[in-house]
Amino acid sequence: MFSENLYNPHISVDCVVFGFDGEKLKVLLIERSMNEQNELYNDKKLPGSIILNNEDLDDAASRVLNELTGLKNIYLSQFKSFGSPLRTSNPSDVLWLERTTKMKIGRIVTVAYVALIKIDRKIVFNAEDTSANWYDVNEIANVQLAFDHNRIIKDGLLHIRHRLDLEPHLLFELLPNKFTISQLRSLYDVVHQTRSDVRNFHKKAIQMPYLVMLDELEEGVPHRAARLYKFDKKKK
Amino acid sequence: MFSENLYNPHISVDCVVFGFDGEKLKVLLIERSMNEQNELYNDKKLPGSIILNNEDLDDAASRVLNELTGLKNIYLSQFKSFGSPLRTSNPSDVLWLERTTKMKIGRIVTVAYVALIKIDRKIVFNAEDTSANWYDVNEIANVQLAFDHNRIIKDGLLHIRHRLDLEPHLLFELLPNKFTISQLRSLYDVVHQTRSDVRNFHKKAIQMPYLVMLDELEEGVPHRAARLYKFDKKKK
DNA sequence: GCAAAAGTGTTTCATGTACACCCATGT
DNA sequence: ACATGGGTGTACATGAAACACTTTTGC
Secondary structure, X not given: XXXXXXXXXEEEEEEEEEEXXXXXXXXXXXXXXXXXXXXXXXXXXXXXXXXXXXXXHHHHHHHHHHXXXXXXXXXXXXXXEEOOHHHHOOHHHHHHHHHHHOOOOOOOEEEEEEEEOOOOOOOOOOOOOOOEEEXXXXXXXXXXXXXXXXXXXXXXXXXXXXXXXXXXXXXXXXXXXXXXXXXXXXXXXXXXXXXXXXXXHHHHHHOOOOEEEEEEEOOOOOOXXXXXXXXXXXXX | OOOOOEEEEEEEEEEEEEEEOOXXXXXXEEEEEEEEOOEEEEEXXXXXXXXXXXXXXXXXXXXXXXXXXXXXXXXXXXXXXXXXXXXXXXXXXXXXXXXXXXXXXXXXXXXXXXXXXXXXXXXOOOOOOOOEEEEEOOOHHHOOOOXXXXXXXXXXXXXXXXXXXXXXXXXXXXXXXXXXXXXXXXXXXXXXXXXXXHHHHHHHHHOOOOEEEEEEEOOOOOOOOOEEEEEOHHHO
């Protein structure tokens, strides 16, 4: 299937795609099913692909996300490569590789990326042959994923926590276009694993130059409606 | 030469090895010479290697450093992978690859590491067929290196600056076993591109738990001898 | 009128920054 | 005795953390 465009079946990219549902951090995983000796196996894996001819690594990661979500301009950042010979120690993973690439593959080095997307966008994740779903970051630690994808998610999470700490404007990649300060605060706290003080947070937030107040309020909430804000990229 | 042990001639590691000579940050580069159409070309490259069978990425990087310096337990940290199709756009690089690997190679993805070593150790860098030398980090920006190695060094430098900021105990990887506080300060300033205040620095330094004062003084200096300190890993 | 979250200031403490003089040693 | 870098303390500014009550709205 890939053979014409394929650069090298031993190098891939994988994307750890994070989203925020208002409460928890989520990761996007692809459902993988395969029948092996007439038994149907179901598990999950990170979105990924081998690298095509004439494609840079970043381009390959962008392509994976675009094919999956239809979106462009997603925040993407390479964070680590994984190349242990043990990555393909699970026979089902090897079998799956051979079936999808139609090649004999002993070992794959993968370049891992983190991506941040707004979970609220109505994205069709269930196209053609792939279906993808959001999973709670903390819960998938207990689920056995394909290859070393548990490890990759763990490292990706550490990476993005660190990154969002250094570059707080990246938090807005995870929020809807219009959001309240308390949504921003929940996100901040989920990412940093803290319980920040309401007043101090508000103070810090409104003095970010790129946070701009709108003349609109939240709607449909059973209590006092909160003011909405948006993010101004130009001022970051 | 590699053919028996070789895992995949399309994946390599490269190491950006940093050292500190008391004044400047240095990078270790391999001298590469090659004759092409009866002309002798000389340039420099990062120490690196393709990955061997059954070798993890970190192991490959360790091996490269060990082969080059004879040292083990060098601080090493993977920081980025480079895989642009344009990496091998220079014909001399392609020629060099073919001669050293004895294979036809279109493109290589390389996993880059930074390493920190004590420049004072008397290391034999001029073994067999390779000779290596230290170059001033700022000056090699103006020298054309093999492949995209200029870029890799630049990114490696950014990475290590950031890293040494977060984990200041790593500074000691670059200093001799016994050092003065003003050596530590020079290093700190070179890394952070600052001119720190002597008194404030001293204050901050001596309250690091892992910095232990010795009962020894500097020797052979034409002025008041400074007190020596060492680094205690256990207390980091 | 009550439940539920929004919004808002002040005090305290820790940390960083600015700044200048005497000391020890080798020549 | 002089040149060279070593070693030291205090005052000020800035930023982080603790802490509680009133307001708005839907039901």
